[in-house]
Amino acid sequence: MLFNSLDFAIFLPVVFVLYWFVFNRHLRLQNLLIVVSSYFFYAWWDWRFLGLIVFSTLVDYGVGIGLDKENRPLLRKSYLWTSILVNLGFLGFFKYYNFFLDNFRDVFTFFGQEINIGSLHIILPVGISFYTFQTLSYTIDVYNKKLKPTKDFIEFSAYVSFFPQLVAGPIERANQLLPQFKTQRFFSYEEGVNGLRQILWGLFKKVVIADNCAEFANLIFNNSENYSGSTLVLGALFFTFQIYGDFSGYSDIAIGTARLFGFKLMRNFAYPYFSRDIAEFWRRWHISLSTWFRDYLYIPLGGSKGGMAKKIRNTFIIFIVSGFWHGANWTFIVWGALNAIYFLPLLLTSNNRSNLEIIAKGKYFPNISDLGKMGFTFMLTVFAWIFFRAENVGHAASIITEIFSPSLLSIPAFFGMSKALTVIIFTIIFLLVEWFGRENEFAIEKLTNKYFGTLKWAAYFIIGVLVLISSGKEQEFIYFQF
Amino acid sequence: MKKFIFKTLIYVLFVSLFFAWIIYSKAGYLDPYYVRFTTPIQENLILGTSRAAQGLQPQVFESHLKRTFLNFSFTEAHSPYGPTYLESIKRKLDPNTTDGIFILTIDPWSISSILEDPNDSLNFREVPLCLGNTKNINLKPNFGYLKENFGGNNLLTNFIGSISPVSTLMYLHDDGWLEVTINMDSRLVENRLNRKVDEYRNNHLLNYKFSSTRLKSLLELVVFLNHYGKVYLVRLPVHENILEIENELAPEFNSLLLEVINKSSGFLDLTKKGNDFQFTDGNHLSKKSGAEVSLIISEWVSDYNKK
Numbered sequence: 016m017l018f019n020s021l022d023f024a025i026f027l028p029v030v031f032v033l034y035w036f037v038f039n040r041h042l043r044l045q046n047l048l049i050v051v052s053s054y055f056f057y058a059w060w061d062w063r064f065l066g067l068i069v070f071s072t073l074v075d076y077g078v079g080i081g082l083d084k085e086n087r088p089l090l091r092k093s094y095l096w097t098s099i100l101v102n103l104g105f106l107g108f109f110k111y112y113n114f115f116l117d118n119f120r121d122v123f124t125f126f127g128q129e130i131n132i133g134s135l136h137i138i139l140p141v142g143i144s145f146y147t148f149q150t151l152s153y154t155i156d157v158y159n160k161k162l163k164p165t166k167d168f169i170e171f172s173a174y175v176s177f178f179p180q181l182v183a184g185p186i187e188r189a190n191q192l193l194p195q196f197k198t199q200r201f202f203s204y205e206e207g208v209n210g211l212r213q214i215l216w217g218l219f220k221k222v223v224i225a226d227n228c229a230e231f232a233n234l235i236f237n238n239s240e241n242y243s244g245s246t247l248v249l250g251a252l253f254f255t256f257q258i259y260g261d262f263s264g265y266s267d268i269a270i271g272t273a274r275l276f277g278f279k280l281m282r283n284f285a286y287p288y289f290s291r292d293i294a295e296f297w298r299r300w301h302i303s304l305s306t307w308f309r310d311y312l313y314i315p316l317g318g319s320k321g322g323m324a325k326k327i328r329n330t331f332i333i334f335i336v337s338g339f340w341h342g343a344n345w346t347f348i349v350w351g352a353l354n355a356i357y358f359l360p361l362l363l364t365s366n367n368r369s370n371l372e373i374i375a376k377g378k379y380f381p382n383i384s385d386l387g388k389m390g391f392t393f394m395l396t397v398f399a400w401i402f403f404r405a406e407n408v409g410h411a412a413s414i415i416t417e418i419f420s421p422s423l424l425s426i427p428a429f430f431g432m433s434k435a436l437t438v439i440i441f442t443i444i445f446l447l448v449e450w451f452g453r454e455n456e457f458a459i460e461k462l463t464n465k466y467f468g469t470l471k472w473a474a475y476f477i478i479g480v481l482v483l484i485s486s487g488k489e490q491e492f493i494y495f496q497f
Numbered sequence: 498m499k500k501f502i503f504k505t506l507i508y509v510l511f512v513s514l515f516f517a518w519i520i521y522s523k524a525g526y527l528d529p530y531y532v533r534f535t536t537p538i539q540e541n542l543i544l545g546t547s548r549a550a551q552g553l554q555p556q557v558f559e560s561h562l563k564r565t566f567l568n569f570s571f572t573e574a575h576s577p578y579g580p581t582y583l584e585s586i587k588r589k590l591d592p593n594t595t596d597g598i599f600i601l602t603i604d605p606w607s608i609s610s611i612l613e614d615p616n617d618s619l620n621f622r623e624v625p626l627c628l629g630n631t632k633n634i635n636l637k638p639n640f641g642y643l644k645e646n647f648g649g650n651n652l653l654t655n656f657i658g659s660i661s662p663v664s665t666l667m668y669l670h671d672d673g674w675l676e677v678t679i680n681m682d683s684r685l686v687e688n689r690l691n692r693k694v695d696e697y698r699n700n701h702l703l704n705y706k707f708s709s710t711r712l713k714s715l716l717e718l719v720v721f722l723n724h725y726g727k728v729y730l731v732r733l734p735v736h737e738n739i740l741e742i743e744n745e746l747a748p749e750f751n752s753l754l755l756e757v758i759n760k761s762s763g764f765l766d767l768t769k770k771g772n773d774f775q776f777t778d779g780n781h782l783s784k785k786s787g788a789e790v791s792l793i794i795s796e797w798v799s800d801y802n803k804k
Contacts, residue, residue, distance in 0.1 A: 021644055035498065207501045430692070433666075472508075479512035484519065484527075484656050486647075 016059040018268045019222050019486060026056065027272065034276055035202055046173045046196055049276070053178035057142070060182075064140035067105060072175045074101045075150040079164030079171070082157045091158060098154035102147045109139050114343030142182030144340060148307055150175055153189040155311055162190050170196045179272040183265050185283040185303035192280070200277030209460065210274030212475075216459050217267025219478050222485040224445050225260030227438040228253040235429060236404055239414050244423035247414050248397075253435075254404045255397050256442050259288065262301070267457055286453045288396070288446075289374050291388035293357040294367035296396060304340070308333050319362060330362060331355045341403070346411060350402040357395050373453050519656065520638060520647075525669040527656055528647055530575070530627055532669045535637035536567055538591040540726075543673070544718075545570040545602030546577065548733045552782035553600065555672035557791035561799055562598060568673030570602065575626050577607045578715040579708075580618050585628045586718065589635065590725060597726030598798060601719070601761075602733050603754065605747035606701065608711040615708035676784065679777050689778035690736060697742045697780075705746060712753070719760045727762040729798055730754075733790065734767040736779035743768075763801045765794065 016022050030052045038044040058065050078098040085091050123130045153174070156162035165171050174193045180186075235242055235250025242250070266283035273280045287299035297305050309318075313333045319326050331352065338351020361367040374389060375381035381389065398415075405411035429435075452458030459478075462471055524531050529550075541564055543553045549570035558566045569589055576582045590597075612620055623629055627646040633639065668676045722728045732750075735743070747753060751766065758764045767790065774786035782790055 202498055202501075204498075204501050207498075208504075211505060475508065476512060476515075479508070480515055480519075483512060483516040 016056050018265065018272075019218060022059060026052075026059075027275075031275060042197075042199055043167075043169060045200070046167075046169045049173040049178070049196075050169060050176060053173070053176035053181055056178040057176065057181060060141050061138075064143075067140055067143070068146060068176055071102060071105065071146065071150055072172050074098060075154050075175070076165075076168055076171045078154050079157045080166065082154070083164045095154060095158040099151065102151050106143055106147050109143055111343045145184045145186055146175055146181060148186045148304075149189075152186070152307065152311065153193070156189055162193075165193060165197075167197075177273070177278075179269040179276075179278075180280055183262070183269070184301075185266055185269065185281050186307050187280060187303070188307075192278070195278050202277060206274050206277070210271040212459055212462070213267045213271030213274065213457050215271075215475065215478055215482070216457050217264040217269075217271060218482045220260040220264030220267065220445070222264075223260075223481050224442060225257045225264060227485060228257035228260065228442065231429070231431065231435045231438065232257050232404065234431065236406075236414075239410065239417070242417070242429060243425045243427065244418040244420050245425050246427040246429050247418050248423065249427045249429075249435075251397050251401050251404075251414075251418075253438075255288075255400050256445075258400065258403070259284075260445075282456060286373065286449060288393055289389060289450065289453055290392050291370045291374060291385055292361055292366070292392055293354065293395060294361045295370040296392055297354070297358070298371075304337065308337055312336060319367075323363065326362060327359060330359055334358065345408050346402045346405050349408055349411070350399055353399045353402060357399070376454065379451075517638075520643070523656065525671070526667070529667055529669055529675055530571060531639070531642055531647060532671060533567070533569055533571075533673050534627070534631060534634045534639045534642045536635065536671070536673070538635050539567040539569070539589055540564070540591050540594040540597045541566045541599065542586065542589065542597070543568040543570060543600045543602075544576075544582075544586065545733075546575075546604070546607050547572040547675075548604065548735070548781055549600075549602040550673070550675045551677050551777075552733055552787040552790055553602070553794070554674050554788055554791045555670075556674070557788055558600075558795050558798075559672075561792070561795035562802075564598065566598075566600075566672065568675075570673070571628065573606050575623050575628055577609070577621075577623065578603075578711045578718065579621050579623065580710075580714055581621065581623045581629045583714050583718050583721070585634060587721065588633075590722075594725040597722070598802075599722045599726060599728045600731055600794060600798070601715075601722075601728060602731050603715070603757075604732060604735075605707070605743050605750050606705060608708060608715060608754075609705040609746065610708040610711065611704045611706075615706040616710040618710050677777060677781065678784070681775065681777070681783060686775075686777065690738065690776070693778045693780050694738045694742070697739060702742055702746055707747060707753075712757070715754075716757050716760065719757055723760065727802065728760075729794075729801065730758060730761045730764040731794055732764075732766045732768050733782070734769075734771045734774050736776050737771050739779045740768055740771060763797070765797050767793070 016026060030048070033052075034045060034048055038048045054065055054068075057068065075098050078094045081094045082091055085094065120130055153162070153164075157164045165174075170193070173196050174187075174189065177187075177192070232250055232253035235246060236254065239247060239250070263284035270280045270282070281303055283301060283303050285299040285302065287296050290296035290299055313329055316329045316332060317325055318329060334351040334355035335348055336351070338347040338349070338354070341347045341350075358367070361369075374385050380386075401414055402408070402411045405414060449458045452460065452462075455461050459474070462474060519527070524535075541558075541562075543549055543555060543558070543566055545553075547570070550568060550572065553568055553570070555566035555568050558564075567589070569586065570576060576585075609615065610617075610621060612622075627642060628634075630645045631639070631642045633641055666678060668678070670676060719728050719730075744750075751758070754764075774790065775783040776786070777783050
């Protein structure tokens, strides 16, 4: 079920009413309702893959119990590896099987050996990369004795399948989310209003910004051979705002929805395009994944401790794995590696933590130096997105070659350019709202404190109408495919 | 909680009402197909692809033939002849019709397919589109259409266009005519023509293949409509450069359609008169020329009807 669908618009109030008015007296019943609703939410897309979530839940629940009872290191390790193998096994099969097979075949063909193994027609279960990482964090934390495992199966199932963040995150940590299933939730008017406000803003990002930018990004990327360098830059910019609006919009809807049910999910985006360097960008982009890799991969590898070679190795590993997590294609690997190259100079000169606060905090505008840094970081990011969006590395290379040709100086032109102007204007307005709201968790969070009632309601009304007008045919979220 | 629910409901109600008003009053600006899914069943139809949708103006037919028409034409992607279009037409037709007039525009693209197997009707590209996915096509408001197809990504820009003081690009009239307002400056027209020729030569011509399944469907449609009135086949004029490409795709088009033509009440080929008319892009008649062509066809039908 998509957040931007009529189905969800019916589903959400029904679950809300049941949750607060029917099952509100019993915590376990409320949790059970969450599990059933979450399974229903997932099955609406494809019920056949529900079995995977249930199996993964059973395995990790069992592993947690086993780890709690067992003190022998070897057996504890075998429990942990059971969880890792099952979860990554599913992920590997559904997401990476064909990629490895194709590359394996290509390598043999390159050396003159034809091998006859056909690719499988595999459908990638929605959200597998997200819930797999979420359950893995649970077993790893239990193994490391940072977390006491739960014995309540319903509670654990609710943690794994919690519908607001099941299919595209934020990837929650067990020590943050699981305790919330153990305690009674109370409805708070302020949280409820804030949740709705965040949902509204998320929908605006998704359907008004992302989906409209997508039309032109797709047009330009899918026919890139016909366009000049300047048009391709415009295409890359459209994609830059498409992916941000799409993914951060999803996160906002997820966090806002969770708030309606009395849950607090972690922040996933913090205005990444206002970053002054790549390290800051990665502290602000897909925070739940970046911190997951930091805690469960980078730090266990030694992090930034050790010699230069080790730092470089660890940086490349984490960025490449992060790229590969996004999809089984060399484009994502190159995208990851490129970000590692961007990041390394900062790490090696110990400048990777120099911009911890939001840009121009407490001011309306940044100073010239920060503005320059922000613009430069933004350009690096846009350049990297070309690999992320391209069909393959060759496609990305051809786009980049055209961008760095004299045609870069021509006036951008493509079919539908006049319509794109509307989208560009909306994107600029969107950026301004994000800029002036950048000190809040989401851009319109404090709208209520700054403006008088009527103006506030007018803003909500306009956003709501724009969302409905732009809804049209439901467009999937990009991150569903990851 | 009461305050929260009350305020939320009020908000949802106001936004929904405003949206409903937009759909009701501005639908023709917002979506190039929706209105055709909201009319009641019809006795007289204009059928075909975007050439007919933009070119043939029902009000011209009405004034000459003294009966109401619906232009139920869509695009080359949505309404080439085939099982999907045939089923939709059956649903759009008033079953009590006895003396209807049906204008079917034909061209090589509307009986071709871009599929590897041009007769693989299950995978024709119109199958998942609005005519294929909307079962009830005579409802107002049509929630089925709205849910599955409304607007797409252009809805926002179309809406902005509809409330802006400058003239808008497209407006779908209640009678199904898609009015396109576009700058007809000769330099711009030539640019659009060149682009269209390039698209047809380098894309369409390479990918389209004649489909005997589509031709069979067209024949089935003509036979079906003959039970309800008279069927007239028309090949609309296009720019000579486009016609040249079309003739490469189907050099023997008219003889290919011989059986269909024989089953119809008449066939009017206007392709040789391409130089008499103006086109927005070589493929679609301008508003003025569309009215002229509509008049020519009306008069021709009127003469034929008298015979």
